[in-house]
Amino acid sequence: RTLRIGLIPGDGIGKEVIPAGRRVLEALPAYLKLKFEFVDLKAGFEAFEQTGAALPEKTVDILKAECDGALFGAVSSPTQAVKGYSSPIVALRKKLDLYANVRPVKSVMTAVKPIDMVIVRENTEDLYVKEEKTYSGPDGKVAEAIKRISERASFRIATMAGDIAVRRQRLREDGASSIHKSPLVTVTHKSNVLSQTDGLFRAASKSALSAARFNGVTVEEQIVDSMVYKLFRQPEDYDVIVAPNLYGDILSDGAAALVGSLGLVPSANVGEGFAIGEPCHGSAPDIMGKGIANPIATLRSVALMLEFLEEPAAAAKIYAAVDANLEAGVLVTPDLGGTATTEQVVEDILNKL
Amino acid sequence: RTLRIGLIPGDGIGKEVIPAGRRVLEALPAYLKLKFEFVDLKAGFEAFEQTGAALPEKTVDILKAECDGALFGAVSSPTQAVKGYSSPIVALRKKLDLYANVRPVKSVMTAVKPIDMVIVRENTEDLYVKEEKTYSGPDGKVAEAIKRISERASFRIATMAGDIAVRRQRLREDGASSIHKSPLVTVTHKSNVLSQTDGLFRAASKSALSAARFNGVTVEEQIVDSMVYKLFRQPEDYDVIVAPNLYGDILSDGAAALVGSLGLVPSANVGEGFAIGEPCHGSAPDIMGKGIANPIATLRSVALMLEFLEEPAAAAKIYAAVDANLEAGVLVTPDLGGTATTEQVVEDILNKL
Numbered sequence: 001r002t003l004r005i006g007l008i009p010g011d012g013i014g015k016e017v018i019p020a021g022r023r024v025l026e027a028l029p030a031y032l033k034l035k036f037e038f039v040d041l042k043a044g045f046e047a048f049e050q051t052g053a054a055l056p057e058k059t060v061d062i063l064k065a066e067c068d069g070a071l072f073g074a075v076s077s078p079t080q081a082v083k084g085y086s087s088p089i090v091a092l093r094k095k096l097d098l099y100a101n102v103r104p105v106k107s108v109m110t111a112v113k114p115i116d117m118v119i120v121r122e123n124t125e126d127l128y129v130k131e132e133k134t135y136s137g138p139d140g141k142v143a144e145a146i147k148r149i150s151e152r153a154s155f156r157i158a159t160m161a162g163d164i165a166v167r168r169q170r171l172r173e174d175g176a177s178s179i180h181k182s183p184l185v186t187v188t189h190k191s192n193v194l195s196q197t198d199g200l201f202r203a204a205s206k207s208a209l210s211a212a213r214f215n216g217v218t219v220e221e222q223i224v225d226s227m228v229y230k231l232f233r234q235p236e237d238y239d240v241i242v243a244p245n246l247y248g249d250i251l252s253d254g255a256a257a258l259v260g261s262l263g264l265v266p267s268a269n270v271g272e273g274f275a276i277g278e279p280c281h282g283s284a285p286d287i288m289g290k291g292i293a294n295p296i297a298t299l300r301s302v303a304l305m306l307e308f309l310e311e312p313a314a315a316a317k318i319y320a321a322v323d324a325n326l327e328a329g330v331l332v333t334p335d336l337g338g339t340a341t342t343e344q345v346v347e348d349i350l351n352k353l
Numbered sequence: 354r355t356l357r358i359g360l361i362p363g364d365g366i367g368k369e370v371i372p373a374g375r376r377v378l379e380a381l382p383a384y385l386k387l388k389f390e391f392v393d394l395k396a397g398f399e400a401f402e403q404t405g406a407a408l409p410e411k412t413v414d415i416l417k418a419e420c421d422g423a424l425f426g427a428v429s430s431p432t433q434a435v436k437g438y439s440s441p442i443v444a445l446r447k448k449l450d451l452y453a454n455v456r457p458v459k460s461v462m463t464a465v466k467p468i469d470m471v472i473v474r475e476n477t478e479d480l481y482v483k484e485e486k487t488y489s490g491p492d493g494k495v496a497e498a499i500k501r502i503s504e505r506a507s508f509r510i511a512t513m514a515g516d517i518a519v520r521r522q523r524l525r526e527d528g529a530s531s532i533h534k535s536p537l538v539t540v541t542h543k544s545n546v547l548s549q550t551d552g553l554f555r556a557a558s559k560s561a562l563s564a565a566r567f568n569g570v571t572v573e574e575q576i577v578d579s580m581v582y583k584l585f586r587q588p589e590d591y592d593v594i595v596a597p598n599l600y601g602d603i604l605s606d607g608a609a610a611l612v613g614s615l616g617l618v619p620s621a622n623v624g625e626g627f628a629i630g631e632p633c634h635g636s637a638p639d640i641m642g643k644g645i646a647n648p649i650a651t652l653r654s655v656a657l658m659l660e661f662l663e664e665p666a667a668a669a670k671i672y673a674a675v676d677a678n679l680e681a682g683v684l685v686t687p688d689l690g691g692t693a694t695t696e697q698v699v700e701d702i703l704n705k706l
């Protein structure tokens with residue numbers, strides 16, 4: 001099988017880690033019978049400055065017409081509001097209907113407590129519909145934004161969370177090491193305040209998770225503020241967490257903090273038959289150009305993309321090589337307390353493939 | 354001076370901790386020249402079941418007409434949506450225009466890292482305006498909520514954050530122990546996605562904090578997801594954090610997790626010349642009636658209320674007695690790993706007053 005992958009490095013260290021993602025795909029062992037073709041695509045603040053568009057139409061068109069998946073690096077947000085600029089990753093998720101953002105957070109080293117969870121974030125609606133207006137009130141300006149929650153999107157994201165919980169359980173039964181014994185999905189919302197919007201998310205999620213194939217999955221719920229509290233206090237309790245877009249965004253970063261560095265945490269933006277791998281870190285202007293960005297979040301994002309493109313064996317190879325590098329703990333980048341360069345870490349992981 | 358205080362125990366352990374709050378006020382040393390009168394008031398789920406109103410009008414009327422301040426315990430949220438029920442504390446904040454929710458989070462024991470921050474949460478708008486509607490879309494139900502941000506409320510909450518930063522700095526200069534050397538206000542928002550609403554919060558906050566009296570205060574900003582990440586990784590860096598309502602809600606619980614137990618963290622809902630002290634924990638049905646609820650969040654909330662009622666000396670007395678109890682570490686409730694009852698902890702703290 002040949003997979004055509006769009007490469008969207010974006011800004012800052014995106015340009016340093018996405019090439020590492022490409023190399024690991026090219027280095028996959030031959031017996032997996034996978035070939036890759038790559039297309040270089042633009043997006044980000046630099047693209048905005050050059051072309052006037054943070055997400056050029058060409059990028060979207062080529063992804064839709066030609067690609068099976070993609071890797072997205074990171075983009076710089078301007079520090080001041082810039083007219084006409086808005087985040088290309090948010091637009092991309094919407095334009096390709098990549099309705100789920102999936103972030104596995106698993107501790108290997110550095111963690112005080114073992115953690116093994118996946119955050120499944122709805123990716124297309126909530127406050128991210130970006131429908132805003134500003135008007136003059138009696139005491140100055142007033143701005144309003146719409147938070148939109150649909151039954152359909154909530155049902156579909158909870159279904160994906162349930163499927164991920166079942167798949168993880170199957171892997172455990174096949175011998176994958178895990179701190180969990182049985183599958184759990186935690187539905188996060190704030191329906192004590194937002195009875196209609198978050199109430200709908202809650203009801204649609206519960207309805208999706210009551211499907212017969214989720215019989216063995218325990219379903220719980222947490223109010224988002226209490227979820228953040230529990231995430232810090234008892235992270236080991238959680239298996240799969242499903243949340244509307246904004247809470248999912250916040251919980252993902254919170255969970256990432258638990259495993260020591262954003263440089264370790266991957267994500268995938270997933271739709272029907274398409275996935276974009278995306279490291280959780282940003283463009284990190286402070287370390288850009290120094291060659292010391294941690295490539296692991298990207299390499300894991302490559303593996304996660306492969307999982308959603310139905311290539312679990314290739315994904316497993318990459319995860320294992322990354323875990324071996326981390327367990328050895330020698331060739332690690334400065335964010336993990338090491339002194340290795342991006343290049344050295346990538347070489348080490350390629351050798352372990 | 355005589356202060357008239359409304360007592361609103363609410364549900365669950367609210368009924369066990371609010372009486373402790375009353376006792377500590379009654380036990381304040383005579384040289385402070387403070388007298389207290391108390392009015393018992395209803396609110397909460399039990400009140401809803403008895404009277405049909407979670408926040409009876411009488412409660413609001415008496416608070417407005419007669420009281421200088423109040424103590425609010427906790428309320429139980431029904432586990433299923435109940436027609437006509439909505440959170441009384443949210444309504445109370447709005448009806449009394451208690452525009453700020455102030456949560457100091459300070460580590461005394463149990464903390465790995467020393468923490469000393471105050472979260473200043475806007476308390477009247479954002480998604481808490483609760484303007485929601487539901488309609489039928491092409492694929493099922495769709496619900497929308499309004500997130501409203503005004504220049505006025507943003508300016509006023511940032512001004513309070515600046516004033517708190519200045520006051521804390523003055524206390525440090527007067528010898529209060531602290532991990533901070535200079536005042537810092539961190540403005541939290543998500544203006545990279547919500548350019549108008551959170552953009553307005555950001556702009557109005559910065560404008561408020563550029564007032565001449567805040568010259569010595571450093572002003573920074575953090576995107577909310579990154580703020581949660583930093584809160585977990587570098588909590589010691591933060592002094593005063595100001596945020597719109599919902600982010601403030603989430604950050605407050607996150608910060609509480611850092612100091613070991615929600616049972617330690619106080620809050621105050623503050624308006625012009627009025628303050629309601631409110632422990633951060635909920636009604637805790639699991640331990641209700643056992644007499645083991647931690648009273649410290651309430652006692653600190655009493656002190657915080659007194660601060661905002663311009664009685665800093667009385668507040669300092671209570672803080673010191675609580676800290677002495679925690680530093681001794683003997684008479685502490687089960688949430689902190691001890692075996693003491695609520696009664697024993699209260700007695701110990703009264704003795705230390």
Ligand SMILES: CC(C)[C@H](C(=O)O)[C@@H](O)C(=O)O
Nearest residue numbers: 087089090249252545546578
């Ligand atoms: C850059 C920003 C718009 C984005 C988001 O909020 O989704 C980021 O935080 C993420 O999680 O990918």
Ligand SMILES: CC(C)[C@H](C(=O)O)[C@@H](O)C(=O)O
Nearest residue numbers: 192193225440442443602605
């Ligand atoms: C009970 C709930 C409505 C409330 C809120 O969200 O404000 C609580 O979480 C709080 O922080 O006081």
